[in-house]
Amino acid sequence: MSERKGARVKLREHFLNNIGRVMDSDELREVAGGITEWARRVRELRSEEGYQIQTHNDRGDLKPGQYILEDPKPIPAFERAISKEIRAYVLDRNGFTCQMCGAVAGETHPYDLRRKTRLHIGHIVDKSQGGTDDPSNLRAICSVCNEGASNLTLERPSNLKLLAQVRRAKGGDQVELLKWLVRKYPKQTEEFLDEKNT
Known part of the structure; x- marks a missing residue:
């Protein structure tokens, strides 16, 4: 079983064994075996498997980096509809730069010097909240911001x-x-x- 699939299985089991309990980033990272891509596995549980894992974007009483699964029954997952062309367009439009913290793809991450910056495509308005895969609702976002460690949009300096x-x-x-x-x-x-x- 690949590391990716193994981490996702562990996270799914952990959420299902802890229905209604708020968990934080450190706990989930540990459950996933300490991999840096743990937050991506959580997103896959939401987007591909349909588990309604809530974050601070969904509930005002949760802090950045907190997660909760209230219902064990998944709802139909959304299709992955972002084409390679759209991904390339968004990355190019955003200058291969994280739109939250300003980190540049491939360079050492300014807030986590242990790793290089990896960019993903993120939704501005989440699909679970009615957001679309239209390029206007997509932005480049780095792994660190995506994991919730810097999950608040930083103010652009004047x-x-x-x-x-x-x-x-x-x-x-x-x-x-x-x-x-x-x-x-x-x-x-x-x-x-x-x-x-x-």
């Missing part, structure tokens, strides 16, 4: 706050940021330089 942070950074880090901005915005950089030289 221009002034960003400038203050850049000014505080070491000169070498400022140069790396400049290189990144030039790569990200080559056309605007060229226009800015042309403007400056006229």
Whole structure:
């Protein structure tokens, strides 16, 4: 039995043996054998098997990172309807960057230095709440935010706050940021330089 299937089976059994009891991320991670993808297995129980596992997105009395299964009977699961093309479009549109914390795919995660950032496609409005698979309801989200460890959307910093942070950074880090901005915005950089030289 694969690690993926094994973790999902363990999580399903644990939820079914603890109906109505609130469980937290640490408990579920341990039940899944400590794998980093445990939250994905929980989502599969919801989306593929139809178990109505509730989180803080579903119930106001739950905190981020808390889960509860109130009814052992699953309802028909939703189809996985997100095509490869839509996934690629959403990732590209979001700049291969987590839309909650700003972590970039493949780089060391800024809030968990033990692992590289892996991006998933997440629903803004969950399908259980009537959300669709339309690209406008999808966003790139990293494993860490997806697991609930950073499950609150971080406020985007204003221009002034960003400038203050850049000014505080070491000169070498400022140069790396400049290189990144030039790569990200080559056309605007060229226009800015042309403007400056006229």
